[in-house]
Amino acid sequence: MTTSSTRRLRQVHLAAHFPGVNNTTVWSDPRSESQVAFSSFRHFAQNAERGFFDYLFLAEGLRVREHKGRIYEADVAGRPNTLAILAAVAAVTHDIGLVGTLSATFNEPYELARQLATADHLSGGRIGWNIVTTSDAFHGANFRRGAYLDRDDRYRRAAEFLEVATGFWQSWAPDAVLADKEAGAFLSPDGIRRVEHHGPQFDVAGRFTVPRSPQVRPLIVQAGDSADGRDFAAEHADVIFSLHSEFADAQAFYADVKGRLPALGRDEDSLKVLPAIGFALGSTRAEAEENAREIALAQTSGATAIAFLERIWGRDLTEYDPDGPLPEIDPDPAGAGITQGRANNAADPKATAEAWRARAEAERLSIRELVIALTARHALVGTPGQVAEEITRFVQERASDGFVIVGHTNPYGLDEFVDTVVPELQERGVYRDSYGAGDSLRHTLGVREYA
Numbered sequence: 001m002t003t004s005s006t007r008r009l010r011q012v013h014l015a016a017h018f019p020g021v022n023n024t025t026v027w028s029d030p031r032s033e034s035q036v037a038f039s040s041f042r043h044f045a046q047n048a049e050r051g052f053f054d055y056l057f058l059a060e061g062l063r064v065r066e067h068k069g070r071i072y073e074a075d076v077a078g079r080p081n082t083l084a085i086l087a088a089v090a091a092v093t094h095d096i097g098l099v100g101t102l103s104a105t106f107n108e109p110y111e112l113a114r115q116l117a118t119a120d121h122l123s124g125g126r127i128g129w130n131i132v133t134t135s136d137a138f139h140g141a142n143f144r145r146g147a148y149l150d151r152d153d154r155y156r157r158a159a160e161f162l163e164v165a166t167g168f169w170q171s172w173a174p175d176a177v178l179a180d181k182e183a184g185a186f187l188s189p190d191g192i193r194r195v196e197h198h199g200p201q202f203d204v205a206g207r208f209t210v211p212r213s214p215q216v217r218p219l220i221v222q223a224g225d226s227a228d229g230r231d232f233a234a235e236h237a238d239v240i241f242s243l244h245s246e247f248a249d250a251q252a253f254y255a256d257v258k259g260r261l262p263a264l265g266r267d268e269d270s271l272k273v274l275p276a277i278g279f280a281l282g283s284t285r286a287e288a289e290e291n292a293r294e295i296a297l298a299q300t301s302g303a304t305a306i307a308f309l310e311r312i313w314g315r316d317l318t319e320y321d322p323d324g325p326l327p328e329i330d331p332d333p334a335g336a337g338i339t340q341g342r343a344n345n346a347a348d349p350k351a352t353a354e355a356w357r358a359r360a361e362a363e364r365l366s367i368r369e370l371v372i373a374l375t376a377r378h379a380l381v382g383t384p385g386q387v388a389e390e391i392t393r394f395v396q397e398r399a400s401d402g403f404v405i406v407g408h409t410n411p412y413g414l415d416e417f418v419d420t421v422v423p424e425l426q427e428r429g430v431y432r433d434s435y436g437a438g439d440s441l442r443h444t445l446g447v448r449e450y451a
Contacts, residue, residue, distance in 0.1 A: 009429055010395050010401075011395075011432070011446075012391055012392065012401075012431045013272055013401050014052075014053045014054060014403060014405055014431075015053060015055050015056070015057050015097075015405070016044065016045075016051075016053045016055070016404075016414055017057045017406040018044055018056060018057065018058050018059070018411075019408065019413055020035045020410055024278060024406055026298040028298060029298065029409045032409050033410060033411055035079075035080075038088060039411075040410055040411040041088065041089050043411045043412070044410070044414070045096060045098075046092065047414055047415055047418055048418070049093050049096040050418055051418035052422070052431070052432050052433065052434070052435060053405075054096070054445055055097025055099045055126075055219075056096055056098055056099065057099050057130070057221075057404055058082050058085060058086070058099065058100045058101060060082045060100065060103075061079045064079070082100035082102060083102070083116075085100070086098045086119055086127065087119055087122060094435075095126075095444075096435075097126045097127075097128055098119075098123060098128065099127075099128035099441075101132055102130070102131070102132070104132070104154075104158040105134035105154060105158075106134055108202075109165045109204065110168060110208075113165035113208070114210055116129055117168075117169060117208075117213045118210055119218075120215055120218055124214060125214025125215045125440035125441060125442075126441045127215070128218050128219030128238075128239075128441055129218050129219070129220055130222070130241060131158055131220060131236075132223065133154035133155065133157070133158050133224075155228045155232055156201065157201045159232065160200070160202055161201070161202070162220070162236055163197070164195070164199075164202050164204055167195045168208040169212070169217050170212070170450070171195050172191060172192050172193075172208060172210075173191040173193070176191025176211060176212070192207050192208065194207050215440045215450065216450035218441075219239065219441050219447070220236055220237045220238050221237060222237035222239070222241070223241040225242070234271065235264055238270070238442070239271070239272045239447070240257060240272070240273050241274060241276065242276070243377065245275040246378040247378075247399050250273075250275055250394065250399040253273070258271065258273070258398075272401040272402070272446075274400060274401060274403055274404045275400050276404040277377070277379060277404070277406060278380070279380040279405065279406075279421075280292035280379060281382070281383065281384055284383065285382050285383065285386060288381045289381055292379060292381045297368075297372070299372075299408065300372050302322035305322045305367050305368040305370075305371040305372075306318060306320060306367065308374075309326070309327070309367060309371070310338055312331055312349050312356075313331045313332065313335070313349070313353065314334065314335020314338050315329075315331070315332045322366065323366045323368055324366055325360065326356060326370065327353075330353060331349035331350055331352075356370060356374070384420035385424050387421050388421050388425045388428060391403060391430075392425070395430065396430075
């Protein structure tokens with residue numbers, strides 16, 4: 001990569017995705033440890049902080065996934081509460097941001113705003129919220145309301161939820177807390193505005209119990225990719241957690257989302273685009289590619305491959321050899337609900353099955369090989385220097401503002417990246433070598449701040 005000496009290099013932003021609630025995690029790896037033990041979260045967070053990552057990212061599942069009426073996901077080894085983890089990790093870190101996934105569908109604005117503001121105080125301004133909507137009655141069955149909302153209503157609820165929460169976060173004036181101990185006055189009675197909101201989703205009236213937190217509004221992360229999701233992110237989010245990690249596709253996504261900002265009075269840097277991406281390193285590219293192949297095989301066991309097909313076929317396929325050809329039988333239309341808690345994106349299972357059989361035959365792929373090919377996402381593969389160069393290219397050429405790095409083992413999945421790739425990025429002048437003293441997460445990322 002060549003750059004003009006007069007042009008300032010765009011800085012790389014990195015987030016660290018804690019493994020566990022996804023099928024990229026290799027639990028069979030001898031280095032894998034507990035998904036619940038605090039030692040796992042502590043090592044992962046402190047290692048990411050050692051690498052000067054912007055923030056740690058936690059996914060969350062509101063219900064354990066089921067397949068054929070049984071828990072089958074090898075990637076699920078417990079899903080502890082997000083906010084409890086963030087609060088605990090805040091106590092053993094100093095600078096790294098802490099972002100958790102929390103649903104706007106099955107929470108209430110006042111309570112969640114209170115929890116996040118409290119965590120922002122406890123962490124010194126390092127909290128972020130990955131705001132998601134929950135799409136199905138399977139998850140809803142764990143909650144009093146049950147059922148679910150249509151897509152449009154989910155986004156309307158999320159927008160109204162954020163509006164109400166922001167009202168609470170901003171309801172304490174900056175000088176509402178007084179320090180006149182001798183007079184016995186700690187609160188300014190006029191400094192806490194009453195929040196009144198009467199809308200289609202929420203009817204709220206009251207005063208907030210938590211003083212204005214260091215960030216005022218926690219960092220907002222959003223992951224929707226539909227037109228509605230992109231509009232929501234452009235208006236409300238500070239970071240987009242994207243799945244567009246192939247260069248040309250990522251560049252197009254970046255241009256589309258950032259192109260929506262000027263009409264909303266926002267500039268390019270006020271919204272960061274961070275695709276999720278895995279990696280495989282080696283002393284040579286050939287070694288890295290072999291490591292990537294071995295990781296992919298470990299991520300997709302024979303049982304996982306068969307279960308993936310059963311989601312489309314809607315029938316039991318355990319009699320089939322995962323290293324053999326695809327089934328010749330057609331999907332069962334009555335079996336659409338064979339998997340619960342996971343999206344099935346095949347609108348026409350029969351057509352999908354026919355397309356997969358054609359591809360498997362043309363490329364001579366077994367069931368397992370096909371599933372690996374279908375589920376594989378672009379990854380950073382090469383020597384540490386080559387991976388650093390690719391990350392730099394994405395950022396300088398506006399395909400992203402950085403990446404959410406996804407390791408494949410828990411909790412040591414990022415150690416090698418921190419030890420080898422981070423120094424290469426620093427050498428290129430595109431990555432920090434320290435945090436700013438007392439910086440909030442918003443300041444670390446360089447997004448809009450609230451007074």
